[in-house]
Amino acid sequence: MTAQTEKQQEYKFSDIIAxxxxxxxxxxxxxxxxxxxxxxxxxxxxxxRCEGCYYFTGEKQFADENTDPTAWQQLLEAEKKRxxxxxxxxxxxxxxxxxxxxxxYRVIPLGAIASNGLKPIPPEIDYRIHISVWGNDRTSxxxxxxxxxxxxxxxxxxDDPRAVFVYxxxxxxxDEALEVTGLLAAGGQKxxxxxxxxxxxxxxxxxxxxxxxxxxxxxxxxxxxxxxETILFSPYNIVAHTGQKGLHELFSCSYPRMNPSTxxxxxxxxxxxxTNLQWDRDAACCVPDTDCDDCRHYAAGSAxxxxxxxxxxxxxxxxxxxxxxxxxxxxxxxxxxxxGRNLCNTLTPPPNN
Amino acid sequence: MxxxxxxxxxxxxxxxxxxxxxxxxxxxxxxxxxxxVDEVGIDSMDLATIALVLRDEHGIRIDEDxxxxxxxxxxxxxxxxxxxxxGE
Numbered sequence: 001m002t003a004q005t006e007k008q009q010e011y012k013f014s015d016i017i018a019x020x021x022x023x024x025x026x027x028x029x030x031x032x033x034x035x036x037x038x039x040x041x042x043x044x045x046x047x048x049r050c051e052g053c054y055y056f057t058g059e060k061q062f063a064d065e066n067t068d069p070t071a072w073q074q075l076l077e078a079e080k081k082r083x084x085x086x087x088x089x090x091x092x093x094x095x096x097x098x099x100x101x102x103x104x105y106r107v108i109p110l111g112a113i114a115s116n117g118l119k120p121i122p123p124e125i126d127y128r129i130h131i132s133v134w135g136n137d138r139t140s141x142x143x144x145x146x147x148x149x150x151x152x153x154x155x156x157x158x159d160d161p162r163a164v165f166v167y168x169x170x171x172x173x174x175d176e177a178l179e180v181t182g183l184l185a186a187g188g189q190k191x192x193x194x195x196x197x198x199x200x201x202x203x204x205x206x207x208x209x210x211x212x213x214x215x216x217x218x219x220x221x222x223x224x225x226x227x228x229e230t231i232l233f234s235p236y237n238i239v240a241h242t243g244q245k246g247l248h249e250l251f252s253c254s255y256p257r258m259n260p261s262t263x264x265x266x267x268x269x270x271x272x273x274x275t276n277l278q279w280d281r282d283a284a285c286c287v288p289d290t291d292c293d294d295c296r297h298y299a300a301g302s303a304x305x306x307x308x309x310x311x312x313x314x315x316x317x318x319x320x321x322x323x324x325x326x327x328x329x330x331x332x333x334x335x336x337x338x339x340g341r342n343l344c345n346t347l348t349p350p351p352n353n
Numbered sequence: 354m355x356x357x358x359x360x361x362x363x364x365x366x367x368x369x370x371x372x373x374x375x376x377x378x379x380x381x382x383x384x385x386x387x388x389x390v391d392e393v394g395i396d397s398m399d400l401a402t403i404a405l406v407l408r409d410e411h412g413i414r415i416d417e418d419x420x421x422x423x424x425x426x427x428x429x430x431x432x433x434x435x436x437x438x439x440g441e
Binding site: 012013014030033036083252254261263265266267268269306307308309310311313 | 390394396397398399401402404405406408409415417420421422424
């Protein structure tokens with residue numbers, strides 16, 4: 001049965017979660033509703049320079065760099081006090097300042113680090129680590145100016161349960177995803193998918209088109225079928241991130257940058273700190289300086305789609321698709337959370353608000 | 354009317370206590386004017402869950418845009434009664 005046929009019937013939420021499989025997944029994911037995230041640029045420096053990098057767009061790259069561990073500790077303690085339970089350390093390359101990452105970990109032990117994976121992050125910092133992959137090593141050399149990236153990334157994080165590789169689909173690397181996923185599968189690694197989302201003003205060849213979105217969708221479907229144990233993704237992730245409409249148009253982005261409400265949810269609690277430990281509400285989202293109309297970023301979706309539970313609780317299929325998305329989000333971001341099998345294997349359309 | 358709103362307040366408090374697994378409070382002792390975000394610590398996902406239970410019970414839709422307004426048990430109860438009155 002599809003969502004469309006099921007929607008002819010109106011469901012109560014209690015009826016939807018009366019299904020024992022749905023109920024079990026619902027109870028599994030709702031235990032993590034306590035997560036409240038904020039993100040932190042750790043340093044202005046990076047050891048590679050990638051075309052289309054969101055960090056080196058806009059003003060944040062010019063913020064002074066605070067390298068004082070005491071200042072960071074005080075910031076994180078204040079963050080914890082105001083209810084932040086999950087940190088995302090990103091920008092430009094956190095592995096270059098492991099001492100600051102460790103300070104964060106000591107104060108708030110749940111979190112994730114976005115890294116290019118070229119410099120191993122010490123094992124004491126037991127966060128989830130997202131290692132960015134932008135194609136095979138020929139493409140990485142062209143776009144990121146770094147040789148043998150995947151080989152080095154895999155070597156640095158071999159058998160490391162913290163690691164999740166994040167493959168960013170651009171128009172020029174769609175056909176390389178099979179090769180990369182195969183290598184990671186053979187290496188026993190986990191991978192999830194991201195979509196290149198153009199920074200404001202970017203009109204280069206990495207911006208997706210209708211055709212490349214459709215092609216990416218097809219490739220993701222094929223890969224998910226071939227590597228279900230390796231890929232942390234679901235059919236609903238594919239729908240949400242490869243649609244002709246971006247995340248904001250589909251789900252109404254709830255980050256402060258697009259959400260004026262300060263009463264509840266991300267609009268209230270989320271901050272994006274720059275390296276000077278300051279933040280700007282008008283620029284606050286997980287990928288600042290991204291063109292919101294083009295945003296299909298995996299980190300954005302993790303919060304934006306997840307936050308829209310109510311509108312997905314219309315019927316068992318749509319709610320199952322949403323549960324798959326949340327299950328994927330938690331497996332990608334929370335170390336130690338194991339993803340279950342996807343409950344919904346059809347491409348379920350996003351609900352109307 | 355007062356009796357109705359008091360019944361709704363008690364029921365909303367009961368749902369919040371059950372869904373959030375709050376301890377040391379009963380529907381009868383729950384302060385209906387307590388700020389749910391600042392003083393109870395609920396977030397948007399908690400509120401969405403509560404909204405779904407209320408939808409089941411009353412057959413009303415609670416718009417996502419209205420969540421920020423629903424800051425106390427009393428306000429939620431009045432919101433429900435208002436929706437029921439206008440026959441949504």
